[in-house]
Amino acid sequence: MTHTLLWFRKGLRLHDNPALQMAIQKATRLMPVFVLDPHFIDPDRVGINRMAFLLESLVDLDRRLRTLGSRLLVLRGQPEEVLAHAFSTWQVGRLCFERDTEPYARNRDERLRSLAQKCGIEVVSPTGHTLFDPDAVLKAGGGRAPLTYSAFLRVISRLGTPAQPQPTPAHLPPPIAEICESPDYAIPTLTELGYTDLEAVNHRYPGGETAGLERLGDYLADRARVAHFAKPDTDPTAFDPPATTVLGAHLKFGCLSARTFYYEVQAIYRQARSHTEPPVSLLAQILWREFFYVLGYATPNYDRMAGNPICRQIAWDDNPAYLAAWSEGRTGYPWIDAAMHQLEREGWLHHLSRHAVACFLTRGDLWLSWEAGQAVFERLLVDQDWSLNASNWMWLSASAFFHAYHRVYSPISFAKKYDPAGRFVRHYLPALERYPDAFIYEPWKAPLSVQREAGCIVGRDYPEPIVDHTEARTRNIERMRMAFTADPSTLPT
DNA sequence: CTAAGTGTTGTAATC
DNA sequence: AGATTACAACACTTA
Ligand SMILES: Cc1cc2nc3c(=O)[nH]c(=O)nc-3n(C[C@H](O)[C@H](O)[C@H](O)COP(=O)(O)OP(=O)(O)OC[C@H]3O[C@@H](n4cnc5c(N)ncnc54)[C@H](O)[C@@H]3O)c2cc1C
Numbered sequence: 001m002t003h004t005l006l007w008f009r010k011g012l013r014l015h016d017n018p019a020l021q022m023a024i025q026k027a028t029r030l031m032p033v034f035v036l037d038p039h040f041i042d043p044d045r046v047g048i049n050r051m052a053f054l055l056e057s058l059v060d061l062d063r064r065l066r067t068l069g070s071r072l073l074v075l076r077g078q079p080e081e082v083l084a085h086a087f088s089t090w091q092v093g094r095l096c097f098e099r100d101t102e103p104y105a106r107n108r109d110e111r112l113r114s115l116a117q118k119c120g121i122e123v124v125s126p127t128g129h130t131l132f133d134p135d136a137v138l139k140a141g142g143g144r145a146p147l148t149y150s151a152f153l154r155v156i157s158r159l160g161t162p163a164q165p166q167p168t169p170a171h172l173p174p175p176i177a178e179i180c181e182s183p184d185y186a187i188p189t190l191t192e193l194g195y196t197d198l199e200a201v202n203h204r205y206p207g208g209e210t211a212g213l214e215r216l217g218d219y220l221a222d223r224a225r226v227a228h229f230a231k232p233d234t235d236p237t238a239f240d241p242p243a244t245t246v247l248g249a250h251l252k253f254g255c256l257s258a259r260t261f262y263y264e265v266q267a268i269y270r271q272a273r274s275h276t277e278p279p280v281s282l283l284a285q286i287l288w289r290e291f292f293y294v295l296g297y298a299t300p301n302y303d304r305m306a307g308n309p310i311c312r313q314i315a316w317d318d319n320p321a322y323l324a325a326w327s328e329g330r331t332g333y334p335w336i337d338a339a340m341h342q343l344e345r346e347g348w349l350h351h352l353s354r355h356a357v358a359c360f361l362t363r364g365d366l367w368l369s370w371e372a373g374q375a376v377f378e379r380l381l382v383d384q385d386w387s388l389n390a391s392n393w394m395w396l397s398a399s400a401f402f403h404a405y406h407r408v409y410s411p412i413s414f415a416k417k418y419d420p421a422g423r424f425v426r427h428y429l430p431a432l433e434r435y436p437d438a439f440i441y442e443p444w445k446a447p448l449s450v451q452r453e454a455g456c457i458v459g460r461d462y463p464e465p466i467v468d469h470t471e472a473r474t475r476n477i478e479r480m481r482m483a484f485t486a487d488p489s490t491l492p493t
Numbered sequence: 494c495t496a497a498g499t500g501t502t503g504t505a506a507t508c
Numbered sequence: 509a510g511a512t513t514a515c516a517a518c519a520c521t522t523a
Contacts, residue, residue, distance in 0.1 A: 146520095146521090147519085147520065147521090148499085148500070148519090148520060148521070149500085149501075150499075150500075150521085151520080151521065151522095230501090230502090231501065231502065232501060232502030233502080234502095278501085279500090279501040279502090280501055280502080284501080288501085351502080352502065355502070359503095398518090401500095401519095402500085402501095402518095402519095403500090403518040403519055403520095404500085404503085404516095404517090404518070405518080406503080406504095406515060406516060406517085406518095407502095407503040407504080407515095408503065408504080409503065409504090410503075410504065410505095413503090413504070413505085414503080414504090473504095477515090477516090481516085481517095484518065484519095495523105496522100496523090497521105497522090497523080498520105498521085498522085498523095499519100499520085499521085499522105500518100500519090500520090500521105503515100504514100504515090505513100505514090505515095506512100506513085506514085507511100507512080507513075507514100508510100508511090508512080508513100
């Protein structure tokens with residue numbers, strides 16, 4: 001007779017879930033638990049779209065558990081406290097949870113592990129979130145995380161292919177009788193968690209395993225698009241529908257298994273006459289995720305410049321007015337502002353839009369720290385993912401991985417090649433809706449008569465550009481050059 | 494050790 | 509119109 005507590009954190013799914021598989025091996029009673037940790041429940045730090053996505057994912061998980069004779073039990077409070085209580089009241093003998101390599105999680109899980117062991121509880125914590133065990137990747141790389149993508153691909157090729165996805169169980173052991181129908185463990189509402197503006201929930205694809213698998217199926221149905229997917233050629237201004245999968249949040253919360261994604265794409269490649277290759281292919285995208293997960297695992301202070309051995313040390317400015325203008329989408333550059341409004345409204349941006357706004361904030365125009373941008377993304381992105389967010393911010397700010405700092409995105413010309421008529425800008429910045437195409441990316445250049453005609457006067461109804469891009473770009477490339485020559489001692493050894 | 498090859502995704506001017 | 513080039517010359521990996 002074994003009472004097993006299965007602790008869901010990420011990995012909010014029943015398909016390909018190693019922790020679940022191990023949990024049911026010996027269990028006579030299975031208690032599937034999610035803990036509402038106050039650390040993650042904070043309307044000031046977690047945007048409403050991501051919280052809504054999480055709650056949808058929990059509702060779906062509960063529904064799926066119930067079809068297998070089980071249910072989700074939501075506990076509220078510090079994980080150590082509420083789980084310690086659960087261990088004793090439910091006579092738990094075994095604790096299973098998916099391994100999480102982020103620093104907060106490693107700390108938390110270490111404490112939980114020793115607590116459980118003190119209570120004589122067996123702890124099982126398999127890898128399930130990534131394609132490979134990050135320790136196995138490190139070992140294959142000689143104990144270091146590769147710093148280039150191609151070196152990373154070589155290293156993982158030594159590991160063979162990722163483990164095959166595990167099937168969804170056909171039935172589950174029930175929880176102990178007293179709590180099967182108890183209303184005490186219900187999934188909360190947004191209001192209960194302190195969110196007030198419920199109208200603002202506007203993410204495009206709902207959360208949950210069911211929705212994630214469905215979205216994957218829908219995207220993969222266009223086999224030619226999958227086979228010929230080339231990331232830099234996808235259109236950042238496409239929004240209805242977006243050009244890429246928008247599966248980031250499902251992958252981050254584990255509603256969708258990375259291995260399932262991997263093998264489903266492989267299946268299409270096998271039937272296609274030809275397909276694209278890394279680094280641009282669709283399969284390559286899930287490998288980028290893997291690459292950055294390993295780096296985040298192996299690198300100290302990964303989400304900061306200070307004390308981060310792979311991050312170039314740069315004397316960024318501190319300018320709260322610029323930062324506010326950027327994060328609130330009022331820089332005076334319509335393409336940048338429209339993207340920031342899309343981020344705020346929907347919690348998602350195309351990869352190249354992320355490039356554009358990140359470059360603008362850091363080395364391109366405003367010369368502000370990537371950490372400030374990371375914090376804004378962390379709050380607003382539905383697919384916010386600790387390793388990926390930090391990695392990509394370092395990339396765009398030329399702090400690590402990427403060094404061709406004279407390649408600066410233009411906030412005027414870049415989006416024009418995709419969307420000369422400015423559909424994207426008009427959609428996300430309705431104030432500019434009636435501008436003629438010729439001025440949609442540079443409204444300040446429109447003659448006053450045109451501005452009046454369009455019903456939007458620059459400086460009154462829409463801001464003047466906060467910096468002159470051409471000047472800022474020249475100056476910042478020079479500053480970059482100095483940062484690159486100034487301090488070679490900060491480079492990794 | 495040195496040296497050559499390589500690197501997801503820029504822009505603007507030019508032919 | 510699509511490819512080529514200047515811009516200015518970097519870091520990491522591997523031979
Ligand atoms: C400044 C900046 C911050 C970012 N922050 C995040 C973040 O917090 N969370 C996040 O998931 N992605 C982040 N990205 C990476 C990338 O932009 C998104 O993963 C992608 O745009 C999400 O859209 P999608 O799911 O349609 O991507 P697709 O192109 O459909 O890719 C499928 C999946 O592959 C993975 N992937 C794709 N591109 C990358 C990449 N560059 N790095 C790592 N994994 C990748 C993601 O899991 C993604 O969902 C960031 C990029 C930048 C430039």
